[in-house]
Amino acid sequence: xxxxxxxxxxxxxxxxxxxxxxxxxxxxxxxxxxxxxxxxxxxxxxxxxxxxxxxxxxxxxxxxxxxxxxxxxxxxxxxxxxxxxxxxxxxxxxxxxxxxxxxxxxxxxxxxxxxxxxxxxxxxxxxxxxxxxxxxxxxxxxxxxxxxxxxxxxxxxxxxxxxxxxxxxxxxxxxxxxxxxxxxxxxxxxxxxxxxxxxxxxxxxxxxxxxxxxxxxxxxxxxxxxxxxxxxxxxxxxxxxxxxxxxx
Numbered sequence: 063x064x065x066x067x068x069x070x071x072x073x074x075x076x077x078x079x080x081x082x083x084x085x086x087x088x089x090x091x092x093x094x095x096x097x098x099x100x101x102x103x104x105x106x107x108x109x110x111x112x113x114x115x116x117x118x119x120x121x122x123x124x125x126x127x128x129x130x131x132x133x134x135x136x137x138x139x140x141x142x143x144x145x146x147x148x149x150x151x152x153x154x155x156x157x158x159x160x161x162x163x164x165x166x167x168x169x170x171x172x173x174x175x176x177x178x179x180x181x182x183x184x185x186x187x188x189x190x191x192x193x194x195x196x197x198x199x200x201x202x203x204x205x206x207x208x209x210x211x212x213x214x215x216x217x218x219x220x221x222x223x224x225x226x227x228x229x230x231x232x233x234x235x236x237x238x239x240x241x242x243x244x245x246x247x248x249x250x251x252x253x254x255x256x257x258x259x260x261x262x263x264x265x266x267x268x269x270x271x272x273x274x275x276x277x278x279x280x281x282x283x284x285x286x287x288x289x290x291x292x293x294x295x296x297x298x299x300x301x302x303x304x305x306x307x308x309x310x
Contacts, residue, residue, distance in 0.1 A: 063076065063114055063115075063118060063119065063120045063121065064111065064114065064121055065083070065120055065121065065122045065123060066123055068120075073120070073161070076120055077161065077162045077163070080118075080119075080120070080308075081162060081163055081164040081165055082119065082120070082163070082164075082165040082166075082167065082304070082307070082308050083119075083120045083121070083122050083158060083163045083165070083166055083167070084110045084113065084114065084119055084120070084121045084122065084167045084168075084169055084300075084304065085121075085122040085123075085124075085125060085154065085166065085167070085168045085169070086103070086106035086107040086109075086110045086121070086122075086124040086125070086168075086169050086171070087106060087124070087125040087128065087168050087169065087170050087171070087172075087175060087179065088100075088101075088102035088103030088104070088105065088106050088107070088124065088125070088126055088128060088170065088171035088172050088175075089102040089103060089126070089127065089128035089129070089130045089133075089140075089141075089171070089172035089174065089175065090102070090103060090126060090127055090128075090130070090138070090139065090140045091130040091133035091136070091138075091139040091140070091141075091172075092133055092136035092137075092138065092139055092231075092275040093230070093231040093235070093236065093275060093276075094231035094236075094252075094257070094274055094275040094276035094279070094281065095248070095250035095251070095252060095274055095275070095276075096236060096248040096249065096250050096252070096281050096284065097231045097235070097236045097239070097248075097275075097276075097281065098236075098239050098243070098246060098248075099138045099139070100126065100239075101171070101231075101235050101236065101239050102128065102171040102172035102235070103124055103126035103127075103171060104171075104238075104239045104242055104243070105171040105209055105210070105235050105238050105239065105242075105296075106124070106169040106170060106171040106209050107124045107126075107171075108238070108241075108242045108293065109169065109209045109238075109293065109296040109297055109300055110124075110169050110300065112293060112296075112297040112300075113297050113300045113301050113304065116297065116301070117301055117304075119304065120163075122154075122158070125150065125151075125154070127140050127141070127142055128141070128142060128147060128172045128174060128175040128178075129141060129142055129143070129144050129147050129172075129174045129175055129177075129178045130142075130172065130174050131143075131264065131265060132174065132262055132263075132264055132265055132267075132268045133265065133268065133275075134265040135265040135266060135268055135269030136269065136275050144177075144178045144181075147175065147178045147179070147182070148178055148179075148181060148182040148185065149182075151168075151178075151179055151182035151183075151186075152182055152185065152186060155182075155186055155202065155204065156186075158202075159201065159202045163202070164201055164202050164203060165202070165203050165205075165307060165308050165310070166202060166203070166204050166205075167204075167205050167207060167304055167307055168204070168205065168206045168207070169207050169208075169209055169300060170206055170207065170208045170209070171208075171209060171210070171235070173208075173229075173230075176206065176208070179206050180206060183204045183206070186200065186202075186204065187200055187204075203307070203310050205307050205310075207300065207303055207304075209296045209299070209300065210232070210234065210235065210296075212295070212296060212298075212299025212300070212303070213299060214295035214296070214298055214299045215234065215292060215295045215296050215299055217295075218234075218291060218292060218295045219232075219233070219234040219292070222234070222237075222288055222291075222292075223280070225278075226256055226279065226280035227278075227279060228256075228257060228259065228276060228277055228278035228279025228280070228281075229259060229277045229278045229279070230272075230275075230276060230277035230278070230279065231257070231275055231276035231277065231279045231281065232279050232281070233279055233280065233281040233283070233284050233288075234288075234292055236281045236284040237281075237284040237285060237286070237288035237289035237292055238289045238292045238293060238296070239289070240284055240285060240286045240288075240289045241286045241287075241288075241289025241290045241292070241293055242289070242293075244286045247285075247286070252274070252276075252280065252281070252282055253274075255280050255282055256278070256279070256280040257272060257274065257276035257277060257278055257279055257280070258271070258272065258277070258278070259277050259278030260277070
């Protein structure tokens, strides 16, 4: 179920049966010569919609711009400051909580979001601990899940790509986007075929260390067929994790 395609009456009806919702969250940034700018938003969105349609789970709008300052050395990348992203998370959670959503699951597609989103969660809980009075407890439960770290996805990524999957512009995420948008498959020469890996500091440092935008990856054999298998694995991982989350 997509929130954007519901009426408010339909949302009210849904809330009589479930207080859970999935919010895809990602980023818009470079992913190398063959990866789409929107990869980190596309992946959690398509996985969330897959789980939502199969299990009748409400899926909210994708938060498609994340904390990606280190990618600004590449054209098309967009970032929010950490404090801006944290403020967005804060307002989204409070809006949903007002209507009766109590289990709010953020499905993430961008490693750069993890620290900021978890910090935003702690700020929300701190509001109750500091200002709610003795014994006050937040009525909502929050969780951040990363589609790319699920056990089925990890196992399949290892099977398909091994150490060529990399840590940014990964073969797995590029294949998943090719499954979602086969008309957008890209072809480009990769030199070197497997990109270097390592650490970075800011946008200039990233561009200097990883000049084509990849980190440790070789996406030369990415394809929609691999993406379909990864999609099925990711949907199964999400459904399992989300159902466990609802029991919290």
